[in-house]
Amino acid sequence: MTAIDLAIIGFGKIARDQHRAALDASPVFHLAATVDPVNRAEGVEAFPDTDSFLRRMPNVGAVSLCTPPQIRFAVARQALLAGRHVLLEKPPGTSVSEVMALERIAREQGRTLFTAWHSQFAPGIPGAKKWLADKRITRITVTWREDVRRWHPGQDWIFAPGGAGVFDPGINAYSILTHILPIALYTTEAELEFPENRETPIAARLKMLTEEGAPADLDFDFRETGTQTWDMRIETDRGTLALSQGGATVSAGGETLAAEGALAGEYDRIYARFAKLIERCESDVDLAPFRHVADAMMLGRRTTTEAFNW
Amino acid sequence: MTAIDLAIIGFGKIARDQHRAALDASPVFHLAATVDPVNRAEGVEAFPDTDSFLRRMPNVGAVSLCTPPQIRFAVARQALLAGRHVLLEKPPGTSVSEVMALERIAREQGRTLFTAWHSQFAPGIPGAKKWLADKRITRITVTWREDVRRWHPGQDWIFAPGGAGVFDPGINAYSILTHILPIALYTTEAELEFPENRETPIAARLKMLTEEGAPADLDFDFRETGTQTWDMRIETDRGTLALSQGGATVSAGGETLAAEGALAGEYDRIYARFAKLIERCESDVDLAPFRHVADAMMLGRRTTTEAFNW
Structure with a gap:
C-alpha cells in the first residue's frame, strides 16, 4: 500500500x-x-x-x-x-x-x-488464543505485580482521578485475558486499596467468574519491589496454560508455545495492524479491558492504606 | 397476539x-x-x-x-x-x-x-425527546435529591458493594438523559461522598460534557429530607426544556408538554414494550445509564462523610 x-x-x-x-x-x-x-x-x-x-x-x-x-x-x-x-x-x-x-x-x-492494547501484541498471544479456543476453562489465576516507582517514576497523573492507579498495568492483564479466552468474564468482587493521600488504588484483589461459573482470581499490585511478575495460569479441561513476562513466554499442556525473552515487536505489530485497518476502512475498538476496570471500580470495596510518596 | x-x-x-x-x-x-x-x-x-x-x-x-x-x-x-x-x-x-x-x-x-429502565416510560419522556431532537444543547442541570430512609427503608444492599448507593436513583436520571438527548455525553469529573461506615456513595456531584463540549452539572443526593426533587433543565439554542417529578411533568419553550402529576402507567408501558419486543424477536439492551455510573465510579474523587445509619 x-x-x-x-x-x-x-x-x-x-x-x-x-x-x-x-x-x-x-x-x-x-x-x-x-x-x-x-x-x-x-x-x-x-x-x-x-x-x-x-x-x-x-x-x-x-x-x-x-x-x-x-x-x-x-x-x-x-x-x-x-x-x-x-x-x-x-x-x-x-x-x-x-x-x-x-x-x-x-x-x-x-x-x-x-x-x-499493546499487550495483545506480545509474542505469545496468538499461540495462547489458538490453544485455548477449543478448551473449557476451569480456573484462572492472574498475578500482575510491579514497582510503580520503577515503571512510572514521578508520574502523578496515575494517582489522580481518571489515572486508574494499579489498573494502568492491570488493564494490560485484562486486555490479554479478554483477547485469548474463548468465553466472557465478569467481576463479582473487588477489594481496592487506596493510599490515604491518593485518588486511585495502589493494589486490587479481584474475583471474576466466567460465564459458565469458573472462578478467576486476580492480584494487581503496584508496590512490588522484588521480582516483577506479569503471569497468568489458565486451567482447562485438557491441561494448563501458563503465560509469563506479560505474554512474552507461554507454555501450554507441557509444551512451549513462545519462549522469547522480551516484548520486542509489540509496536511493530501494532502499526502493521493499524495500516491494515486503514487499508480496509475498518475500526477496531475493543472496550472489554476498560469496561472491566470500570466494573471493578463500581462494585469494589474500598480500603485505605498508607500514604504513597515517590 | x-x-x-x-x-x-x-x-x-x-x-x-x-x-x-x-x-x-x-x-x-x-x-x-x-x-x-x-x-x-x-x-x-x-x-x-x-x-x-x-x-x-x-x-x-x-x-x-x-x-x-x-x-x-x-x-x-x-x-x-x-x-x-x-x-x-x-x-x-x-x-x-x-x-x-x-x-x-x-x-x-x-x-x-x-x-x-422505568423512568424512560414516564409520561413526559416521548414529548421531551421529540422536542429536543432538532435542538443544539448548550447547558444541562440535573438535580436528583431524595430521602433514602423514605424510599429504601432498611435496604442495606444499596450501601453494600454493587448496590450503587445514590446512583440507584441517579441511574434513573441517566436513563432519562441518555434517552431524550440527541447527543452523547461523557463524564469528566465526579466527587463521590462515602459515609465512613458504608461501601457506596450517599451523594455525588458530577460534571459531564456533551460531545460538542456543552457542560452538564449533576447533583445526586440521598440525604434530602425536605422537598424531594427529580428535576432537569436542558438549555438549547432555541429555548429551555424543564422536566420535573422524574419525567411526569415537562415544559419546553414556555409550553407544557406533559402535566400529569403522577408516574401512573410506567410499568404498563414497560410490559407493552416487552410484549412488542417478544413479538418481533428483538432485544432492547440499553447500557448507557449503567455505563455512566461505572465511568463516574472509575474516575471519581472520593471523600469520606459522616456515618449513615437507618
Whole structure:
C-alpha cells in the first residue's frame, strides 16, 4: 500500500520509547510531525497544539494519540472530524462512554479508530488464543505485580482521578485475558486499596467468574519491589496454560508455545495492524479491558492504606 | 397476539408494588408463577428457586427478574438458556460486562432480553425527546435529591458493594438523559461522598460534557429530607426544556408538554414494550445509564462523610 504520513500527538515517554522506533521501522507509516507543547523529535516538523497541526498539515492522514488520557476525547474527536485516522494509546480515555462516542464518530466519518492494547501484541498471544479456543476453562489465576516507582517514576497523573492507579498495568492483564479466552468474564468482587493521600488504588484483589461459573482470581499490585511478575495460569479441561513476562513466554499442556525473552515487536505489530485497518476502512475498538476496570471500580470495596510518596 | 405466561423471579418490594398490578392489567401477559424463597402471591403458583421453576413450568415463556442485582447474571443466563425471554428490572446487574454477556446469549438463543429502565416510560419522556431532537444543547442541570430512609427503608444492599448507593436513583436520571438527548455525553469529573461506615456513595456531584463540549452539572443526593426533587433543565439554542417529578411533568419553550402529576402507567408501558419486543424477536439492551455510573465510579474523587445509619 502507499505510504501514510502520521503525526504523534503527545510526545511523552511512551511515544519516545516505543512509537518513534516502530514508525522509523514501518514500511507504511512516515512520522511527519509531532504535536506537543514541550517535547519534539529532531528533524521532524513540530506543533505546539492540535489546532495548528490540523490546519497546517491537511495531508497527514493519521495520528497516534499518546497524551495523558484526561484530554484524549476532545483531541481524538477533532482529528476524526478533520478526516484523520486515529490510533489511541492505552488507556483510550478516562471514561468508557467517551470511547463509544468516538467509535460512532469514526463510523460516521468513514475513518479508522484503533484502540491499541499493546499487550495483545506480545509474542505469545496468538499461540495462547489458538490453544485455548477449543478448551473449557476451569480456573484462572492472574498475578500482575510491579514497582510503580520503577515503571512510572514521578508520574502523578496515575494517582489522580481518571489515572486508574494499579489498573494502568492491570488493564494490560485484562486486555490479554479478554483477547485469548474463548468465553466472557465478569467481576463479582473487588477489594481496592487506596493510599490515604491518593485518588486511585495502589493494589486490587479481584474475583471474576466466567460465564459458565469458573472462578478467576486476580492480584494487581503496584508496590512490588522484588521480582516483577506479569503471569497468568489458565486451567482447562485438557491441561494448563501458563503465560509469563506479560505474554512474552507461554507454555501450554507441557509444551512451549513462545519462549522469547522480551516484548520486542509489540509496536511493530501494532502499526502493521493499524495500516491494515486503514487499508480496509475498518475500526477496531475493543472496550472489554476498560469496561472491566470500570466494573471493578463500581462494585469494589474500598480500603485505605498508607500514604504513597515517590 | 396470544397470551404469554410469565413468572416474576424475586418477589420483593418493586415486584409487589409495580410489576404485579401491571401484569394484572396487561392484555398480553399472565402471571403464572413467582420464584422467591420467602414471598409469594396469593393464588399464584410459587417456587422457592429458579431451578425448580424452570423444570416444572416449561411452558412459561417469559420471566421478569426483580431480585437484588447481585444475583441477576446467573439466573438470567439460566432462564435464557432454558429458552425464556427475560426482562431485567433496573439496575440490570452489578457489572456492565455481565449484561453484555447476557445480550450475546439472548442473541444466540433467539430470545428477547429487555433492560427495563422505568423512568424512560414516564409520561413526559416521548414529548421531551421529540422536542429536543432538532435542538443544539448548550447547558444541562440535573438535580436528583431524595430521602433514602423514605424510599429504601432498611435496604442495606444499596450501601453494600454493587448496590450503587445514590446512583440507584441517579441511574434513573441517566436513563432519562441518555434517552431524550440527541447527543452523547461523557463524564469528566465526579466527587463521590462515602459515609465512613458504608461501601457506596450517599451523594455525588458530577460534571459531564456533551460531545460538542456543552457542560452538564449533576447533583445526586440521598440525604434530602425536605422537598424531594427529580428535576432537569436542558438549555438549547432555541429555548429551555424543564422536566420535573422524574419525567411526569415537562415544559419546553414556555409550553407544557406533559402535566400529569403522577408516574401512573410506567410499568404498563414497560410490559407493552416487552410484549412488542417478544413479538418481533428483538432485544432492547440499553447500557448507557449503567455505563455512566461505572465511568463516574472509575474516575471519581472520593471523600469520606459522616456515618449513615437507618
